[in-house]
Amino acid sequence: MTTPVTPSLHRTKGTSLHRQMFLVLRERIVTGRYPADSLIPTEEDLCNHFGVSRITVRRALNDLEVAGYLRRKQGLGTFVSSDLPAAREAATLNFVEALHKSAEETRVEVLSVEKTVPPPTIAEQMHLAPDVRAVHAMRLRRIGDVPVMVSDAWVPEQFAKSITATTLKKHAMYEILLSQGIEFGRVIQEVTAFAADPTFARWLDTEVGVPLLRLSRIVYDGARTPVQHLTLTVNPEHSRIVVDMMADSMNTLRTGQLVHDVPRPSAVGKKRAPSRR
Amino acid sequence: MTTPVTPSLHRTKGTSLHRQMFLVLRERIVTGRYPADSLIPTEEDLCNHFGVSRITVRRALNDLEVAGYLRRKQGLGTFVSSDLPAAREAATLNFVEALHKSAEETRVEVLSVEKTVPPPTIAEQMHLAPDVRAVHAMRLRRIGDVPVMVSDAWVPEQFAKSITATTLKKHAMYEILLSQGIEFGRVIQEVTAFAADPTFARWLDTEVGVPLLRLSRIVYDGARTPVQHLTLTVNPEHSRIVVDMMADSMNTLRTGQLVHDVPRPSAVGKKRAPSRR
Incomplete structure (x- = not known):
C-alpha cells in the first residue's frame, strides 16, 4: 500500500x-x-x-x-493502417441524440440454463441460504458474427417458473419476469473492469488478459426481495456504457458514483469501509 | 470479424x-x-x-x-492467504444505504495546469477549432497513501479564468466553474476499460497492462456549449462505479446504456452506425 x-x-x-x-x-x-x-x-x-x-x-x-x-x-x-474500421464516435450530445433513433439488433444464443447452487458471493447478494438452488442462465449476444456480450443471470427458483432455454431464445429475461407478474423496484448496479480469463476470451473472441468491462446488477422487487442477479460482460473494444444526465445528478448514486474500496487512513488494519468520491 | x-x-x-x-x-x-x-x-x-x-x-x-x-x-x-485485506463488499441495497452516510476523504495532488492545444478528439468533442488552446489540468487523488484516481480535465479558456494550481488544491473543479457563474446543463458520460500504459501504471501504482476503468464526461452549459471535458481513470482493484436506480430507468441513457460499436450485418463495409442494447 x-x-x-x-x-x-x-x-x-x-x-x-x-x-x-x-x-x-x-x-x-x-x-x-x-x-x-x-x-x-x-x-x-x-x-x-x-x-x-x-x-x-x-x-x-x-x-x-x-x-x-x-x-x-x-x-x-x-x-x-488506413483500412481500419472507422474509429468509434465519441459520446457527445449529437451522438446520444442519434442513439435514440437506432434499433437493437443483437441475436441471442442460450449457452446454458440449469438449476444449481450459486457461488457464495451471489447467494449472499440474493439473500439465499447456502445450498439453496437457483436458475442460472448463460447467454451470448452477437451482432452479425461479432460476439458482443455475455450475460450471466441468476434467478431464485420461485421467480423462475417461465425461464427456460426456449423462452430465453424469444424474450429478454426481464420480459419473462414481468410476464410472471413480478414488479421491479430498485436496481443496484456496479461497473468494473477485469482481465479476460480463458472462458470469457473464448466467448468474446478475444485474448486472455485483455481488459473487459463488467456490469453487475441486482434487481429487487417492490418488497426489496432480490429477483435477479445479472452480470453483463463486454469487450471495451466493441462496447461501452453511455449515460445522458442532467448536471445536478452528476456524481450521485442515481447516475453512477465512483466508490473507492481503500482503507481509510484512520482505519488501517481494521476492516475496510466503503468510501466514495 | x-x-x-x-x-x-x-x-x-x-x-x-x-x-x-x-x-x-x-x-x-x-x-x-x-x-x-x-x-x-x-x-x-x-x-x-x-x-x-x-x-x-x-x-x-x-x-x-x-x-x-x-x-x-x-x-x-x-x-x-488468510491475511488479505477484507474482500470488498458487493454493491447491494444495504451497501448503497451505508454509502450515503460515508464521507469523501481523498487528497488531491495537482500534477499540472497549463494552457495548451488539446488533442484532435478532445477539440472536436469540445467544439473547439483546431489550434485553439484550452486549460488542461491533471490531478491525482489519494486515500491515505493509495493513489485512487487520475483526473484529466480540459476547459475552454473563456470558462477557465479561475482555474489555477492554487484554486484546484482547495476546490473541486466543478465548484470553481460554478463560482464563475457557469450554469451546467446536460452531461454525457462514457465508461470503458483499457490496459494501463506506463504513465497511468506509475500514477496509480500498478503494472503496465492491467485493466483500468475509465469514465469520460462532457459537461455542457444551459446553451449546449461544452464547458468541461473530464476523464477519470481508476484501478478496478480499488474502485468501481455504483448506480442506485429504479427499474423503470434501467437500460436507458439516463442511468447508463450499453452501446456496441459493431458494423450492422446490413452495413458491413459502410461506416459503422452506433447500435444499442
Missing part, C-alpha cells in the same frame, strides 16, 4: 513487455487516439516512454503490423 | 501465459471469488481450464505466493 515511483515495467519479473506494449498501442489505435494513416511515435520515443529496449519495441510493432494495425514505410516511419 | 473458436491462449505468439494467469487469478482473489483461506483449484484443473502446461501454472502460482496472495501447504493444496 506504499507508493513507489519506480517505472512499472521493471517491477514484475517474467512479464511479457512486448505483449503489454502491443495491448496499449492497439488500444490507442482502436479508440482513434492514433488515427488511421497517422504516423506513430518513433521506436526511440516508444523505448523512452515504455522504458524498454529497442528489441521489445520492435517485437510489439511487428506483432501490430502482422495483425493489420500498422504499416511500416521504409525510411518514413510507422503508420496506422 | 469472424468468430474462430480456437482456445485464445494458443492464438498469440509471444504472450506471457503465466503472467496472464497471474492477473486472472489475482483478480479472482481480490474480488473475493476465491475467498480468504479457501482452497483453489488443483494445478491439473488450472492446466485444463487455461489450456497451458504445468510449468506455466506453477510459475503463476509461485508469483502469487511470492506476492502474498497464496499459501501452499505441502500435501494439502494451495490456499488463498
Whole structure:
C-alpha cells in the first residue's frame, strides 16, 4: 500500500513487455487516439516512454503490423493502417441524440440454463441460504458474427417458473419476469473492469488478459426481495456504457458514483469501509 | 470479424501465459471469488481450464505466493492467504444505504495546469477549432497513501479564468466553474476499460497492462456549449462505479446504456452506425 515511483515495467519479473506494449498501442489505435494513416511515435520515443529496449519495441510493432494495425514505410516511419474500421464516435450530445433513433439488433444464443447452487458471493447478494438452488442462465449476444456480450443471470427458483432455454431464445429475461407478474423496484448496479480469463476470451473472441468491462446488477422487487442477479460482460473494444444526465445528478448514486474500496487512513488494519468520491 | 473458436491462449505468439494467469487469478482473489483461506483449484484443473502446461501454472502460482496472495501447504493444496485485506463488499441495497452516510476523504495532488492545444478528439468533442488552446489540468487523488484516481480535465479558456494550481488544491473543479457563474446543463458520460500504459501504471501504482476503468464526461452549459471535458481513470482493484436506480430507468441513457460499436450485418463495409442494447 506504499507508493513507489519506480517505472512499472521493471517491477514484475517474467512479464511479457512486448505483449503489454502491443495491448496499449492497439488500444490507442482502436479508440482513434492514433488515427488511421497517422504516423506513430518513433521506436526511440516508444523505448523512452515504455522504458524498454529497442528489441521489445520492435517485437510489439511487428506483432501490430502482422495483425493489420500498422504499416511500416521504409525510411518514413510507422503508420496506422488506413483500412481500419472507422474509429468509434465519441459520446457527445449529437451522438446520444442519434442513439435514440437506432434499433437493437443483437441475436441471442442460450449457452446454458440449469438449476444449481450459486457461488457464495451471489447467494449472499440474493439473500439465499447456502445450498439453496437457483436458475442460472448463460447467454451470448452477437451482432452479425461479432460476439458482443455475455450475460450471466441468476434467478431464485420461485421467480423462475417461465425461464427456460426456449423462452430465453424469444424474450429478454426481464420480459419473462414481468410476464410472471413480478414488479421491479430498485436496481443496484456496479461497473468494473477485469482481465479476460480463458472462458470469457473464448466467448468474446478475444485474448486472455485483455481488459473487459463488467456490469453487475441486482434487481429487487417492490418488497426489496432480490429477483435477479445479472452480470453483463463486454469487450471495451466493441462496447461501452453511455449515460445522458442532467448536471445536478452528476456524481450521485442515481447516475453512477465512483466508490473507492481503500482503507481509510484512520482505519488501517481494521476492516475496510466503503468510501466514495 | 469472424468468430474462430480456437482456445485464445494458443492464438498469440509471444504472450506471457503465466503472467496472464497471474492477473486472472489475482483478480479472482481480490474480488473475493476465491475467498480468504479457501482452497483453489488443483494445478491439473488450472492446466485444463487455461489450456497451458504445468510449468506455466506453477510459475503463476509461485508469483502469487511470492506476492502474498497464496499459501501452499505441502500435501494439502494451495490456499488463498488468510491475511488479505477484507474482500470488498458487493454493491447491494444495504451497501448503497451505508454509502450515503460515508464521507469523501481523498487528497488531491495537482500534477499540472497549463494552457495548451488539446488533442484532435478532445477539440472536436469540445467544439473547439483546431489550434485553439484550452486549460488542461491533471490531478491525482489519494486515500491515505493509495493513489485512487487520475483526473484529466480540459476547459475552454473563456470558462477557465479561475482555474489555477492554487484554486484546484482547495476546490473541486466543478465548484470553481460554478463560482464563475457557469450554469451546467446536460452531461454525457462514457465508461470503458483499457490496459494501463506506463504513465497511468506509475500514477496509480500498478503494472503496465492491467485493466483500468475509465469514465469520460462532457459537461455542457444551459446553451449546449461544452464547458468541461473530464476523464477519470481508476484501478478496478480499488474502485468501481455504483448506480442506485429504479427499474423503470434501467437500460436507458439516463442511468447508463450499453452501446456496441459493431458494423450492422446490413452495413458491413459502410461506416459503422452506433447500435444499442
